[in-house]
Amino acid sequence: MEKEVTVTIGLKKGISDPEGKNVTKALSLLGFSSVKDVTVNKRYVITLDVESEEQIEQSVREMTEKLLANPVIHHYDIAW
Amino acid sequence: MIEMRPQDIHACIVRIEGTNNEDEMYRAFKNVGATPHLVHLNELKTLDPYQCIMIPGGFSAGDYVRAGAIFASRIRSRLFDELLDFVDHGYPVGGICNGFQVLVELGLLPGDGEPGEVTACLAENDSARFECRHSLLLRTPSNPCAFTSRLPEGERLMVPSAHAEGKLLLAGGIRAYKRIEERGQVLFKYVNYANETEAPYPWNPNGSPHNIAGICNEKGNVFGMMPHPERAFDIENENGYAGRTLFESLIRYIGETF
Incomplete structure (x- = not known):
């Protein structure tokens, strides 16, 4: 069966997010005074062909840890 | 023991789509008398013919996912065990800029x-x-490293930097930085x-903690740095000759060791 899985990669707490800070500043310059902070995440949408739902978690976790995220700076969420 | 002649030293400069400093790297090795080879990763079947592996700068695989991550995963899928053996035998493996990012992503x-x-x-600057400008680098006290053995501690080099992700973050935070300093891994x-x-x-240029620009492994035969010594080598690139000593060190290390 085909399944679409979403992996969201974000920076761990305490890791600086220069891109987020820049977006925060730009939004504030545009007059959006309510913006207090922006964090930038990256989202991968992966289409899998799997036999069962049980396979998804383990294989996507493995993909994420091997390539999509660097464990030193990133946390991630897997959803489908 | 007879020392290897520089021309008998074969350096493999590994490229994939998006690397763009291989020509400067090639000239750097040529200018110190070694025999460089530009080899696409897809054509690299074995490391046997080489005494040195270098990963050049650039934007390998478009810097997709993370800088260096795709190049690293392609090495992992084909040649990783052989590369680990290569390192275990003491042969030098180096990475400049994007190449440094690849070596970090390879662990x-x-x-x-x-x-x-x-x-x-x-991580991101x-x-x-x-950030693209010359960087002033201090050669810090460190272990004997294949890449810096002929450069005295305390010496300074002016070398071009050109990167967007150069901030070295270590798992383990403060203790990890202390550990690599104590082990003499900061070059x-x-x-x-x-x-x-x-x-x-x-x-x-990037906010790297403790201003770290380049490091080596504990043994000193794997090394990486963000600034580009291969661009400071030749009258034609108008960046001076500060990088020459590093390539001379490498050739000397290989000549004396193997």
Whole structure:
């Protein structure tokens, strides 16, 4: 069966997010005074062909840890 | 023991789509008398013919996912065990800029985890910009390293930097930085004219903690740095000759060791 899985990669707490800070500043310059902070995440949408739902978690976790995220700076969420 | 002649030293400069400093690297090896080879990773079947592996700078695989991550994963899928053996035998493996990012993503630098375990990251510059200017580097006290053995401690080099992700973050935080300093793995720090190793931006172009610009593994045969010594080598690129000593060190190390 085909399944679409979403992996969201974000920076761990305490890791600086220069891109987020820049977006925060730009939004504030545009007059959006309510913006207090922006964090930038990256989202991968992966289409899998799997036999069962049980396979998804383990294989996507493995993909994420091997390539999509660097464990030193990133946390991630897997959803489908 | 007869020392290897420079021309008998074969350096493999590994490229994939998006690397763009292989020509400077090639000329650097040629200019110190060695025999460089430009080899696409897809055509690299074995490391046997080589005494040195270098990963050049650029934007390998478009820097997709993370800088260096795709190049690293392609090495992992084909040649990783052989590369680990190569390193175990003491042969030098180096990475400049994007090449440094690749070695970090392979877990070869700082090399303090299990084989292949990633324990560091070259994260986005604090400025959130591509930083492109000359950097003043201080050769810090460190272990004998294949790449710096002919460069005296305390020496300074002016070498071009050009990167967007150069901030060295280590798993384990403060203790990890202390550990690599104590183990003599820090090769270069960004400094100002007063030699201050905490000199701020723009001396430190990326916000790297402790101004670290380059490191090696504990054994000293795997090394990486963000600035480009291969671009400071030749009258034609008008960046001076400061990088020459590093390539001479490498050739000397290989000649004396193998």
